[in-house]
Amino acid sequence: xxxxxxxxxxxxxxxxxxxxxxxxxxxxxxxxxxxxxxxxxxxxxxxxxxxxxxxxxxxxxxxxxxxxxxxxxxxxxxxxxxxxxxxxxxxxxxxxxxxxxxxxxxxxxxxxxxxxxxxxxxxxxxxxxxxxxxxxxxxxxxxxxxxxxxxxxxxxxxxxxxxxxxxxxxxxxxxxxxxxxxxxxxxxxxxxxxxxxxxxxxxxxxxxxxxxxxxxxxxxxxxxxxxxxxxxxxxxxxxxxxxxxxxxxxxxxxxxxxxxxxxxxxxxxxxxxxxxxxxxxxxxxxxxxxxxxxxxxxxxxxxxxxxxxxxxxxxxxxxxx
Numbered sequence: 001x002x003x004x005x006x007x008x009x010x011x012x013x014x015x016x017x018x019x020x021x022x023x024x025x026x027x028x029x030x031x032x033x034x035x036x037x038x039x040x041x042x043x044x045x046x047x048x049x050x051x052x053x054x055x056x057x058x059x060x061x062x063x064x065x066x067x068x069x070x071x072x073x074x075x076x077x078x079x080x081x082x083x084x085x086x087x088x089x090x091x092x093x094x095x096x097x098x099x100x101x102x103x104x105x106x107x108x109x110x111x112x113x114x115x116x117x118x119x120x121x122x123x124x125x126x127x128x129x130x131x132x133x134x135x136x137x138x139x140x141x142x143x144x145x146x147x148x149x150x151x152x153x154x155x156x157x158x159x160x161x162x163x164x165x166x167x168x169x170x171x172x173x174x175x176x177x178x179x180x181x182x183x184x185x186x187x188x189x190x191x192x193x194x195x196x197x198x199x200x201x202x203x204x205x206x207x208x209x210x211x212x213x214x215x216x217x218x219x220x221x222x223x224x225x226x227x228x229x230x231x232x233x234x235x236x237x238x239x240x241x242x243x244x245x246x247x248x249x250x251x252x253x254x255x256x257x258x259x260x261x262x263x264x265x266x267x268x269x270x271x272x273x274x275x276x277x278x279x280x281x282x283x284x285x286x287x288x289x290x291x292x293x294x295x296x297x298x299x300x301x302x303x304x305x306x307x308x309x310x311x312x313x314x315x316x317x318x319x320x321x
Contacts, residue, residue: 047121
């Protein structure tokens with residue numbers, strides 16, 4: 001859980017629905033100021049756990065530069081409903097959605113009839129599939145943390161800075177102090193990746209983040225138990241350290257999920273909206289509310305986060321009946 005700096009739309013933006021042959025999609029659309037020449041249209045596509053709200057902070061700067069900017073909820077994300085069948089979320093289907101969306105928002109004025117597309121994580125993979133299908137629609141394509149999986153050869157070598165590691169108990173690891181470990185992983189001992197890993201481990205150690213997670217384990221468990229006691233829609237809770245989840249159900253007798261697998265239904269969307277409106281951002285997946293805050297969180301901040309969840313779960317209780 002984290003607290004975003006703001007969720008209010010800038011004055012230049014408004015909520016919108018974009019109708020296409022493949023369905024209607026929720027979006028935020030920001031318009032350039034009056035008397036500002038239109039330089040183009042930009043489409044911002046979030047990742048697997050994201051939504052159009054991820055891009056609120058850059059809507060106004062892009063609009064002020066002359067770009068009509070569209071931040072999107074893809075199918076099954078936040079305010080865009082999605083079908084219940086898993087096949088509907090194949091990457092080819094998501095890419096086809098983007099093609100129709102780009103056609104729908106493509107400028108009819110300005111210097112180009114093409115669209116600048118920015119894709120984060122899964123959104124970048126979706127955008128790549130769309131670009132392969134209809135490259136003529138793209139003015140540019142920018143990928144943020146979207147991975148080199150589809151690349152091979154020298155291009156992949158230039159962009160892939162991964163790190164492979166093998167964990168084992170200390171008594172086994174000590175054996176290899178004086179013996180060769182005959183194994184290897186892609187980018188084994190890559191110096192740049194190792195430098196990043198060492199820096200991350202140093203923060204974990206110096207800030208005692210693992211110790212903090214251990215200390216707050218019973219605190220989070222207590223909050224989970226309180227939610228179970230206060231809300232009929234809470235079916236299961238669990239956590240290890242600061243890694244937890246609250247599962248919502250229609251009935252504890254049947255344990256039927258409040259939202260089906262691979263779907264974030266209207267009730268869960270309403271729960272997510274309630275959390276966001278109160279300044280709490282966390283991952284909502286199917287019928288689950290993830291309680292996975294940064295390891296540096298304080299007990300007071302954890303209390304504040306769960307107080308918000310406790311307040312918003314009234315929406316789920318009403319839906320569960």
